[in-house]
Amino acid sequence: MDRYRFILSGGGTGGHIYPAVAIANELKRRYPDAEFLFVGAKDKMEMEKVPQAGYEIKGLWISGIQRKLTLKNLMFPFKLISSLLEARKIVKQFKPHVAIGTGGFASGPLLQMAESSGVPCVLQEQNSFAGITNKLLAGKAEKICVAYDGMERFFPKEKIVKTGNPIRTDLVDAKAGKQESTTFFGLDGDKKTVLVLGGSLGARRINQLIEKELGFFEEQGLQVLWQCGKLYHDEYKKYDSDAVKVLAFVNRMDLAYAAADVIISRAGAGSVSELCLVGKPVIFIPSPNVAEDHQTQNAKALVAKDAAIMLRESELDAAFEKSFTDVMDSEEVREKLGKNIKKMAMPKATEHIVDEIEKLLK
Missing domain, CATH: 3.40.50.2000 (Glycogen Phosphorylase B;)
Structure with a gap:
């Protein structure tokens, strides 16, 4: 059996990054020789925080849609296509056994490409009102770990597991x-x-x-x-x-x-x-x-x-x-x-x- 490989994505804010790092740390505790790769958004704080936690990260050229018409919105389709192509390349090279998304824009393209390559996906939703990326990915995930009751408003009931949110040890x-x-x-x-x-x-x-x-x-x-x-x-x-x-x-x-x-x-x-x-x-x-x-x-x-x-x-x-x-x-x-x-x-x-x-x- 080759070593397990885990790919994780989540970012934009500490609220998405911290849970991803906590999950990686627990996986590492159980599988000390596993390989880990994080995928984030190029100019966001995960590019600094994840290496500080001791993990390798690759950045995608992605950002969210602004609520008003801006130049950034006009760039969005190009960023999305670029990120999907880059994410497909990363998944192909790294060959993960499982992909884990904790929300934030970068997790969209990554989990989309992981799922279409046959990699099982797990989502972790921290809030009581589900984020846009996780709602879009819900159909592709095997399991969705949540912290609140009533999340079947957003996700297929049979996929939901109430686990709570990762907390600093x-x-x-x-x-x-x-x-x-x-x-x-x-x-x-x-x-x-x-x-x-x-x-x-x-x-x-x-x-x-x-x-x-x-x-x-x-x-x-x-x-x-x-x-x-x-x-x-x-x-x-x-x-x-x-x-x-x-x-x-x-x-x-x-x-x-x-x-x-x-x-x-x-x-x-x-x-x-x-x-x-x-x-x-x-x-x-x-x-x-x-x-x-x-x-x-x-x-x-x-x-x-x-x-x-x-x-x-x-x-x-x-x-x-x-x-x-x-x-x-x-x-x-x-x-x-x-x-x-x-x-x-x-x-x-x-x-x-x-x-x-x-x-x-x-």
């Missing part, structure tokens, strides 16, 4: 306590802590909200661990003090989660899966600027199970302080939200996805 094994974590960030172990997460680049609207509410948090005797993102750090670092820690990026997420009493966050699929595992009360402020408004759908899925609070960006000025106080003033509410979100955690997601991939090895 350091969070699954996290053991840090409140005292150790507050000390690490230079916070007061006796005060309640608000953790603010806007993603690695930052979220402008959340940052504006936190800036406006700093006085309100101070009146409540709270301290703030504020991850404002690298795009905004220069603008907000002036607020750094004993009770407010302003960070571009959090390297020790396990400690940040351990320090938090309440969390304010975007509702990207990866964040939601992590926060389920953490089991703390969360106020989600979904980004309205994402495809199919999927962050709002992700947050709603938790709100429906009494597992989180959601505020739209348009409601923040009017509703934030009351919603926040309702959570902070009631230990009962915080416990209920923490307990219910924890019930939705799927810590073994990566292993379950790889179990499905293994069934296709022949």
